[in-house]
Amino acid sequence: xxxxxxxxxxxxxxxxxxxxxxxxxxxxxxxxxxxxxxxxxxxxxxxxxxxxxxxxxxxxxxxxxxxxxxxxxxxxxxxxxxxxxxxxxxxxxxxxxxxxxxxxxxxxxxxxxxxxxxxxxxxxxxxxxxxxxxxxxxxxxxxxxxxxxxxxxxxxxxxxxxxxxxxxxxxxxxxxxxxxxxxxxxxxxxxxxxxxxxxxxxxxxxxxxxxxxxxxxxxxxxxxxxxxxxxxxxxxxxxxxxxxxxxxxxxxxxxxxxxxxxxxxxxxxxxxxxxx
Numbered sequence: 001x002x003x004x005x006x007x008x009x010x011x012x013x014x015x016x017x018x019x020x021x022x023x024x025x026x027x028x029x030x031x032x033x034x035x036x037x038x039x040x041x042x043x044x045x046x047x048x049x050x051x052x053x054x055x056x057x058x059x060x061x062x063x064x065x066x067x068x069x070x071x072x073x074x075x076x077x078x079x080x081x082x083x084x085x086x087x088x089x090x091x092x093x094x095x096x097x098x099x100x101x102x103x104x105x106x107x108x109x110x111x112x113x114x115x116x117x118x119x120x121x122x123x124x125x126x127x128x129x130x131x132x133x134x135x136x137x138x139x140x141x142x143x144x145x146x147x148x149x150x151x152x153x154x155x156x157x158x159x160x161x162x163x164x165x166x167x168x169x170x171x172x173x174x175x176x177x178x179x180x181x182x183x184x185x186x187x188x189x190x191x192x193x194x195x196x197x198x199x200x201x202x203x204x205x206x207x208x209x210x211x212x213x214x215x216x217x218x219x220x221x222x223x224x225x226x227x228x229x230x231x232x233x234x235x236x237x238x239x240x241x242x243x244x245x246x247x248x249x250x251x252x253x254x255x256x257x258x259x260x261x262x263x264x265x266x267x268x269x270x271x272x273x274x275x276x
Contacts, residue, residue, distance in 0.1 A: 031254070037247035049245035050252045054222050055231060058249075062228040063256065065139060066207030069146035073203045074196050076147070077154025084155075085162040099155050102148050111216030114145050118217075137219040142227065145213040150203030157199035158192065165191060193271040201264040208257050228253045 041049060049055075083089075084096055102110065118125040118135035125136060135141045165188070173183040211229040218225040226234075228249060235246035 034247050034250050034254070037244055038251045041244050041248060045244075046248050050248035054226075055228075055249055055252070057223045058226050058228045058231045059253065059256065061139065061142075061226065062208060062253070063260075065142045065146055065227070066204050066210075069143050069150055069207050070200045070203040072143070072147050073150045073154045074200050076151060077158055077199055078192065078196060081155045081158040081162055085159060099152050101152075102150075103152050107145075107149055107210065107212030108216065110148055111145055111213030114141065114148070114213070115216045118144070136217060137225065139225060141217040142214055142225065145217045146203075146207040146210060149210055149213055150206045153202035153206065154196070154199030157202065158195045161191060161195045190271075194268050197264055197268040197271060201261055201268070204264070205257065205261060208253070 038046065038050075080099065084092065084099075115136050117123050118128065118141060120126065120129045120134075120136070122136070125134075128135060133140075135144055169187050170183055173187050178186070209229060210227075211233070214227055215230060218227070218230070220226050220230055222231075232246045232249050232253075235242045235249065
């Protein structure tokens with residue numbers, strides 16, 4: 001007698017078909033088109049377009065600022081998520097809602113606001129510039145706006161994990177004589193590392209492709225404040241003849257980004273096994 005496979009929700013084949021179709025239309029086909037356009041160049045032409053000194057400076061700035069912003073977001077996100085989960089304070093719901101503002105606010109608006117605030121005569125910049133701290137139109141400004149755009153990803157990734165943590169485990173550690181640092185390192189940290197790495201990966205991915213906010217806070221100077229997405233846009237503005245060069249830069253950026261995300265995912269899986 002044959003066994004009939006029963007699932008809680010019917011239509012698995014249809015759902016899988018829709019998933020593969022939309023994934024292909026929205027992700028795989030556009031990426032394949034970019035690779036195909038870059039592939040129209042020969043190996044020497046590809047290197048000439050994607051590995052120029054200007055392009056290498058843009059790659060270094062892109063990954064450096066995105067990585068620095070993601071690290072800052074991990075620290076800030078852990079603190080904010082901990083405060084929202086473990087403490088009660090006035091206007092807590094409003095603060096919780098404000099975490100999602102960077103997701104709803106157009107990034108171009110965020111970049112314009114930060115450039116205005118931190119300009120030499122801005123509300124904040126007028127106090128920082130005399131001290132020698134320049135934010136607007138500098139690399140520091142790029143990091144600041146990337147922290148703003150990537151911040152919610154860390155908070156929303158860590159927050160559910162903190163909410164599921166049992167406070168009794170911390171109390172038991174304290175009763176057994178563990179200090180606060182030992183409790184954090186042995187009880188909390190192994191559980192928080194996987195979601196923190198996930199939040200780091202999401203914030204990093206957002207920062208690598210960010211354009212709208214960076215274009216306003218950065219002066220877009222080659223070799224100084226020009227990130228890779230802005231270099232791609234510059235190549236596209238040169239006309240159809242430069243489209244393959246823009247695609248080549250995009251392929252290099254995509255390849256390095258994919259490799260970094262794979263490494264982060266491997267670290268996340270290792271941390272999950274270690275926590276288990």
